[in-house]
Amino acid sequence: MSEQLRELYQEVILEHSKKPRNFRALETANHKAEGFNPLCGDHFTVYLDIKDGAISDIGFQGSGCAISKASASMMTQTLKGKTTDEAEGIFSKFHDLVTGQTSGSGEDLGKLAVFAGVSEFPLRVKCATLAWHALRAALQGEEQAVSTE
Amino acid sequence: MSTVVKTPHEIHSEPAFDVHRIRRDFPILHQQVHGKPLVYLDNAATTQKPLAVIEAISDYYRHDNSNIHRGVHTLSERATEAYEKVRAAAQKFLNAASTKEIIFVRGTTEAINLVAQTYGRKNINSGDEVLITALEHHSNIVPWQLLCDEKGARLRVAPINDSGELLLDEFEKLLNPKTKIVAIGHLSNALGTINPVREIVRMAHARNIPVLVDGAQAAPRMQVDVQELDCDFYALSGHKLYGPTGIGILYGKMELLEAMPPYQGGGDMIASVTFEKTVYNRLPYKFEAGTPNIADTIGLGAAIEYLNSLGLEQIEQHEADLLNYATQAVGAIPGVRLVGTAKEKAGVLSFVMDEIHPHDIGTILDSEGIAVRTGHHCAQPVMQRFNIPATARASFGLYNTRQEIDALVAGIHKVQKVMG
Numbered sequence: 001m002s003e004q005l006r007e008l009y010q011e012v013i014l015e016h017s018k019k020p021r022n023f024r025a026l027e028t029a030n031h032k033a034e035g036f037n038p039l040c041g042d043h044f045t046v047y048l049d050i051k052d053g054a055i056s057d058i059g060f061q062g063s064g065c066a067i068s069k070a071s072a073s074m075m076t077q078t079l080k081g082k083t084t085d086e087a088e089g090i091f092s093k094f095h096d097l098v099t100g101q102t103s104g105s106g107e108d109l110g111k112l113a114v115f116a117g118v119s120e121f122p123l124r125v126k127c128a129t130l131a132w133h134a135l136r137a138a139l140q141g142e143e144q145a146v147s148t149e
Numbered sequence: 150m151s152t153v154v155k156t157p158h159e160i161h162s163e164p165a166f167d168v169h170r171i172r173r174d175f176p177i178l179h180q181q182v183h184g185k186p187l188v189y190l191d192n193a194a195t196t197q198k199p200l201a202v203i204e205a206i207s208d209y210y211r212h213d214n215s216n217i218h219r220g221v222h223t224l225s226e227r228a229t230e231a232y233e234k235v236r237a238a239a240q241k242f243l244n245a246a247s248t249k250e251i252i253f254v255r256g257t258t259e260a261i262n263l264v265a266q267t268y269g270r271k272n273i274n275s276g277d278e279v280l281i282t283a284l285e286h287h288s289n290i291v292p293w294q295l296l297c298d299e300k301g302a303r304l305r306v307a308p309i310n311d312s313g314e315l316l317l318d319e320f321e322k323l324l325n326p327k328t329k330i331v332a333i334g335h336l337s338n339a340l341g342t343i344n345p346v347r348e349i350v351r352m353a354h355a356r357n358i359p360v361l362v363d364g365a366q367a368a369p370r371m372q373v374d375v376q377e378l379d380c381d382f383y384a385l386s387g388h389k390l391y392g393p394t395g396i397g398i399l400y401g402k403m404e405l406l407e408a409m410p411p412y413q414g415g416g417d418m419i420a421s422v423t424f425e426k427t428v429y430n431r432l433p434y435k436f437e438a439g440t441p442n443i444a445d446t447i448g449l450g451a452a453i454e455y456l457n458s459l460g461l462e463q464i465e466q467h468e469a470d471l472l473n474y475a476t477q478a479v480g481a482i483p484g485v486r487l488v489g490t491a492k493e494k495a496g497v498l499s500f501v502m503d504e505i506h507p508h509d510i511g512t513i514l515d516s517e518g519i520a521v522r523t524g525h526h527c528a529q530p531v532m533q534r535f536n537i538p539a540t541a542r543a544s545f546g547l548y549n550t551r552q553e554i555d556a557l558v559a560g561i562h563k564v565q566k567v568m569g
Contacts, residue, residue: 002183005516009509009567018504040508040524041538063538065506066568121512 007117008124009066017066022076026059035134036147037126042068046134054083065127067118072131074112084139091132098128166463172548174199174455185518188553193338193366193497193544194522196391198452205451206393209444216440218417232443235450236433242453243383244374245400249432252399252406253446257365258288260384260399261332263436264361265292267409269330275301278327282320282344283309283534284337287527289363293332302329309534313340313489321352331360335367339528339542340489341472341497343367350379359405365389369546370468370496372461375400387445391547392452396445399436406432413438464547468496471545475554479543482561488540499540502561505568507539513567514541517560
């Protein structure tokens with residue numbers, strides 16, 4: 001197997017894609033948004049329960065490829081308990097990581113650093129960021145579904 | 150010691166369809182992708198171009214480039230002659246009754262939009278119906294939706310069964326006095342199903358309803374005879390026919406084309422213009438406004454000539470062999486399910502894998518040099534019918550080999566290994 005492919009489909013990513021965390025609709029959600037990738041049919045809904053400017057609970061539902069699902073799953077793990085400002089900051093760093101716009105290897109992103117391999121596959125950036133775009137829409141209270149196109 | 154003496158027959162007999170010799174005509178095939186030989190199995194999206202097509206385009210620009218139907222000078226005469234020769238070749242290719250029935254357009258999508266916006270706007274009114282099938286590509290859905298929205302007409306959809314075959318009885322039941330046009334794909338790009346066009350046309354014509362056929366996938370894969378099909382319109386794309394992008398053909402029966410208003414206004418489509426009145430040009434020029442895509446038309450002509458030299462029947466046979474071989478080999482892999490198992494099928498093998506999304510299949514196959522399409526194939530309603538978001542699709546062309554299908558099978562095993 002090529003090194004790049006091994007980087008992309010790391011064990012932890014495959015594990016999250018098969019057993020996604022926080023894979024549920026939140027009944028307590030006060031923010032939610034959908035994200036679509038119309039080119040491949042990937043579709044996620046992100047649910048947020050925001051209290052006092054912080055994400056007290058987060059969940060997601062939907063379907064997509066291993067990369068998009070693992071990314072959504074690990075996003076929910078990372079962001080639980082963070083303030084909305086921190087969440088925006090993490091997305092921004094994550095975006096730089098998967099698009100290869102960072103010189104570091106994403107150490108400050110913790111577990112999310114496993115997605116560094118995505119930068120070698122430009123066509124998969126949309127997969128890795130789909131749930132994050134939905135998150136941002138939910139944070140900003142946009143009601144319309146966001147699309148990667 | 151014995152020597153094997155070859156009979157003259159053995160010495161001279163070449164395979165009827167020598168795919169390895171044919172591959173030499175396609176420069177792009179001879180490259181490596183991620184260190185592996187390219188295995189191009191995305192021919193339903195677009196086909197590769199033989200050298201004859203590439204050279205026809207560059208020769209035109211090197212030697213003959215000029216505007217057509219205008220100048221009296223030598224280059225314009227040459228360009229016009231080359232352009233109109235392609236129309237004659239296209240007429241023969243489709244067995245149309247006249248060159249006047251061959252309209253050059255950008256592609257299948259533009260051909261269908263042309264019919265919807267001219268024939269459709271003239272003949273379809275509030276309360277009327279347009280009948281399509283559940284197998285259609287978006288480009289044979291959306292132009293009709295736009296028309297129906299504008300006119301207050303209704304788009305009806307004939308259903309398919311679990312194999313991806315049109316339910317002909319249900320189709321016939323949907324034909325009624327309000328039906329003003331039927332628009333069907335000849336060969337489904339998502340599933341490979343071949344529709345019984347002759348039968349559909351017979352049913353529609355019995356009720357005086359014209360039929361448009363989207364032939365984008367069929368034209369490169371089987372001999373098309375528009376008079377035998379008796380369809381009223383037939384649309385195809387050059388780039389799926391081993392020709393260039395940006396050029397396609399709309400065939401239309403003369404009496405229908407004569408009665409249709411023009412599509413776009415501009416040069417070439419007029420006979421005379423004053424500010425008070427414009428007299429439209431005769432067919433086919435009435436539908437070819439502006440300077441056309443001359444170079445790519447000439448490229449399309451080279452593609453048609455190339456296909457004629459190989460023989461559509463031989464191509465059809467070769468692809469049928471590939472599809473059979475692939476259906477058995479891919480269908481036998483545990484954890485793989487074929488989507489679209491119609492009895493009458495060609496060129497396309499759509500599949501899904503347990504617990505593995507088509508996008509991941511596509512990325513891992515690409516790492517093996519194998520190009521397949523993953524996604525909804527611009528046929529979202531087909532995906533919804535099968536309750537899946539997407540498929541992986543291998544689609545075959547005249548230059549594909551059984552060895553390439555073996556590579557695909559090995560690639561699928563690798564997908565399973567990587568995805569655990």
